[in-house]
Amino acid sequence: MELISLKNISRFYNDQKIKALNNITQSISQGEFVSIIGPSGSGKSTLLNIMSGLDKPTHGEVFFKNKKIDNNRSWTDIRSKNIGFVFQRFNLLPTFTALENVEIPMFGVIKNSKIRRSKATELLYQMGLKDRLHHFQSELSGGEQQRVAIARSLANSPDMIFADEPTGNLDSKTSESIINLLLDVHLKHNRTLVIVTHDKEIAKISNRVINILDGEIVNESFQK
Amino acid sequence: MKFINVPFRNLKRRPLRTLFTIIGISIAVSSVILLISMSRGIEKAWVNSLTERNVHMLGLGSETIEILTSTLDEDLKKEIKTVQGVKNVSGELVNLLRLKQGIHLIQRGWPKNSFLWNTVQLKEGNLLKPEDSDKVLIGQTVSRKLNIKTGDSIIMLNKIFIVDGILAPAGTMNNSVVIFHLKTLQKLINKNKKVTEFHIQLNQPDDLTKVKEIQSELNKTFPKIVFIQTKEVGEKNDILIIFKNITWTTSLISLIVALFFILNTLLMSVSERTKEIGILNALGWSRNKIIIMIITEGIIIVSIATVLGYILGVISLKWLVRLPRLNGFFEPEVSDYMFFEILLVTLFLGIVGSLYPALKAVSLNPVDALNQE
Ligand SMILES: Nc1ncnc2c1ncn2[C@@H]1O[C@H](COP(=O)(O)OP(=O)(O)OP(=O)(O)O)[C@@H](O)[C@H]1O
Ligand SMILES: [Mg+2]
Numbered sequence: 001m002e003l004i005s006l007k008n009i010s011r012f013y014n015d016q017k018i019k020a021l022n023n024i025t026q027s028i029s030q031g032e033f034v035s036i037i038g039p040s041g042s043g044k045s046t047l048l049n050i051m052s053g054l055d056k057p058t059h060g061e062v063f064f065k066n067k068k069i070d071n072n073r074s075w076t077d078i079r080s081k082n083i084g085f086v087f088q089r090f091n092l093l094p095t096f097t098a099l100e101n102v103e104i105p106m107f108g109v110i111k112n113s114k115i116r117r118s119k120a121t122e123l124l125y126q127m128g129l130k131d132r133l134h135h136f137q138s139e140l141s142g143g144e145q146q147r148v149a150i151a152r153s154l155a156n157s158p159d160m161i162f163a164d165e166p167t168g169n170l171d172s173k174t175s176e177s178i179i180n181l182l183l184d185v186h187l188k189h190n191r192t193l194v195i196v197t198h199d200k201e202i203a204k205i206s207n208r209v210i211n212i213l214d215g216e217i218v219n220e221s222f223q224k
Numbered sequence: 225m226k227f228i229n230v231p232f233r234n235l236k237r238r239p240l241r242t243l244f245t246i247i248g249i250s251i252a253v254s255s256v257i258l259l260i261s262m263s264r265g266i267e268k269a270w271v272n273s274l275t276e277r278n279v280h281m282l283g284l285g286s287e288t289i290e291i292l293t294s295t296l297d298e299d300l301k302k303e304i305k306t307v308q309g310v311k312n313v314s315g316e317l318v319n320l321l322r323l324k325q326g327i328h329l330i331q332r333g334w335p336k337n338s339f340l341w342n343t344v345q346l347k348e349g350n351l352l353k354p355e356d357s358d359k360v361l362i363g364q365t366v367s368r369k370l371n372i373k374t375g376d377s378i379i380m381l382n383k384i385f386i387v388d389g390i391l392a393p394a395g396t397m398n399n400s401v402v403i404f405h406l407k408t409l410q411k412l413i414n415k416n417k418k419v420t421e422f423h424i425q426l427n428q429p430d431d432l433t434k435v436k437e438i439q440s441e442l443n444k445t446f447p448k449i450v451f452i453q454t455k456e457v458g459e460k461n462d463i464l465i466i467f468k469n470i471t472w473t474t475s476l477i478s479l480i481v482a483l484f485f486i487l488n489t490l491l492m493s494v495s496e497r498t499k500e501i502g503i504l505n506a507l508g509w510s511r512n513k514i515i516i517m518i519i520t521e522g523i524i525i526v527s528i529a530t531v532l533g534y535i536l537g538v539i540s541l542k543w544l545v546r547l548p549r550l551n552g553f554f555e556p557e558v559s560d561y562m563f564f565e566i567l568l569v570t571l572f573l574g575i576v577g578s579l580y581p582a583l584k585a586v587s588l589n590p591v592d593a594l595n596q597e
Contacts, residue, residue, distance in 0.1 A: 055590075085507065094500075099225075104504070104509075107230075113226050156508070
């Protein structure tokens with residue numbers, strides 16, 4: 001089943017002078033592991049942001065489960081329940097503990113605060129952060145922060161995880177463990193995983209690699 | 225974690241700024257409490273002093289602004305008495321006096337046969353006899369402050385008077401009173417044959433339509449006098465009206481200042497949290513949830529500030545009424561009701577003041593917000 005599909009998507013800046021994305025038609029299916037690669041400034045993040053409704057295309061349409069999505073309300077609902085985000089710079093909320101960061105997306109989805117807490121605790125345990133529940137961002141290493149972020153992305157058991165260069169700010173050893181965690185998350189529940197990356201190794205292990213250059217898809221390869 | 229913890233946590237990230245904002249607003253709130261309870265207190269003290277004397281209506285010089293400058297002919301009493309529905313009429317001469325000791329008194333002169341004498345309750349001593357032209361009755365506060373009892377003397381306007389009795393405790397104004405025979409006070413302050421006002425008792429004070437009829441009848445018959453129902457005295461007195469207007473204007477200014485405090489604080493807070501608001505958006509928080517979060521921050525600030533301001537207001541009021549110069553003229557009273565009145569206003573301000581910052585927060589482009597440093 002197609003989860004997200006883009007139809008003739010373009011994203012222009014400065015009155016068409018900058019074409020971050022140019023007429024892209026593409027879709028992501030349930031259970032896929034897709035890598036998006038390409039040089040800096042090629043439009044990778046823009047693509048991911050449009051697939052999650054954070055950014056709006058200049059032209060074209062976006063569908064979620066074959067339904068056209070064109071308003072903010074539907075998008076926040078989809079982001080809340082169906083998409084988990086992992087960022088390059090981790091983006092934990094600095095005034096909240098690891099545990100609270102994982103609870104934040106659950107407001108409005110899980111009504112009971114005790115259930116929120118126990119679910120968040122469980123997710124952090126799964127990420128190997130048993131001893132870091134009550135630590136703040138400033139008290140965590142980069143790798144730990146990213147693991148909290150992965151736990152947070154799983155808060156509402158989404159269908160999809162979107163990760164924009166999740167290892168871009170980490171050393172190679174830590175990167176490996178983060179990728180393994182993401183892979184785990186993908187394999188265990190047949191969750192869709194879309195990763196923007198510069199890392200050839202990550203690209204190698206994904207099902208599909210979308211190669212993008214100057215806002216256009218120049219190559220798409222499938223692998224087992 | 226409960227949702228309410230989120231706005232609390234946001235306010236705690238800059239504890240001093242939050243504290244100063246709360247202090248600022250609570251000072252505004254306390255000044256409003258102070259002003260309003262003072263203005264209501266003055267009116268209440270006056271109304272009380274009249275109800276304690278079973279007075280239903282008051283007749284004052286129609287062209288006077290300040291009641292003490294009202295002068296009426298004492299003989300008008302007989303004519304007023306003839307109006308139907310009027311049970312009793314008594315003239316009264318009033319004077320305010322500041323003793324050398326710094327104590328303020330209200331001097332009142334009553335005619336010998338006035339019904340007002342019947343309303344007096346004594347703690348000790350005797351009511352004045354008709355021939356007691358050098359004797360007076362004094363209120364509680366006067367007795368306490370000057371430390372004088374029945375039989376002691378009191379000097380007013382260079383004349384010596386003997387205290388013949390002390391009134392039982394009553395409202396603030398009647399506690400600060402010195403009662404004379406009308407003739408004595410007229411002589412003392414050179415107002416021969418004059419009174420300040422007429423006190424009127426009605427046959428049927430509870431029949432409101434009847435009271436209104438008598439009132440307009442009196443006003444028609446005596447164009448030089450304006451007749452006011454006891455409960456209206458505050459609404460009809462120009463000085464009190466001016467005082468009330470000043471009170472309301474000053475209160476309004478205080479509250480507008482408070483509004484800008486909230487607005488400024490939350491606007492700063494929101495602009496330094498741009499990225500976090502972007503993150504919340506990316507995590508699927510709806511616009512409404514973000515708006516509610518920020519408005520709740522405003523509500524938390526004003527609620528704490530109102531409680532603090534109320535306490536501050538009550539304390540400063542207690543201190544203010546002890547000031548010798550103010551003592552005796554008003555009965556400021558802060559009721560729970562007033563707390564809720566103010567709370568209603570400040571909650572409104574809190575919501576209005578946080579609405580703009582909240583709307584500003586959700587109007588950000590989420591990608592730009594996320595890319596902020
Ligand atoms: N707000 C903006 N205003 C103008 N141009 C923009 C804006 N955001 C992005 N762009 C341009 O759009 C193009 C695509 O940007 P995008 O961030 O998608 O690239 P990217 O592939 O993610 O790059 P990187 O690997 O460096 O993250 C770039 O040329 C960028 O300069
Ligand atoms: Mg990028």
